[in-house]
Amino acid sequence: LMAVGTYSGIGKRILPRFGLNNKYKHTFNAEVYMLSTEEGGRHIPFYNNFEPTISIHGSVVKAQFKILNGLTSVAPGSTATVQVSTENKTEVQPGMNFSITDQGNYIGKGTVTILL
Numbered sequence: 001l002m003a004v005g006t007y008s009g010i011g012k013r014i015l016p017r018f019g020l021n022n023k024y025k026h027t028f029n030a031e032v033y034m035l036s037t038e039e040g041g042r043h044i045p046f047y048n049n050f051e052p053t054i055s056i057h058g059s060v061v062k063a064q065f066k067i068l069n070g071l072t073s074v075a076p077g078s079t080a081t082v083q084v085s086t087e088n089k090t091e092v093q094p095g096m097n098f099s100i101t102d103q104g105n106y107i108g109k110g111t112v113t114i115l116l
Contacts, residue, residue, distance in 0.1 A: 024089040025115050029068070029081060032100065032110035036077030041107045045073040052107070054084070056098035062087040083116070 035041025046052075050065045066083040067074060074080040092112050100108040 029114040030110040034108040045075040
């Protein structure tokens, strides 16, 4: 009998240590920069519950942005702190960068700040 998290030798895999440093999350905070219109970004701001697609660590997932710090919208060309909720658990760690797309168009980028 082996302890969880030790080398199993079966298929040369390491079993995960559930509950310890689990980096697969549905929700995290991020600093995002939305491209300006001149940079090819949106022509209008986005509001709470905006649902872009993000590409992070090789995964493409649907997300929902909740704007933090009392803001009600994020205009093209600006930076904001948002809470990101993904449709599926995604491997994330603070400091990871991701790209933001809307209807197939690259509109911004972000950096994970806090795992929730």
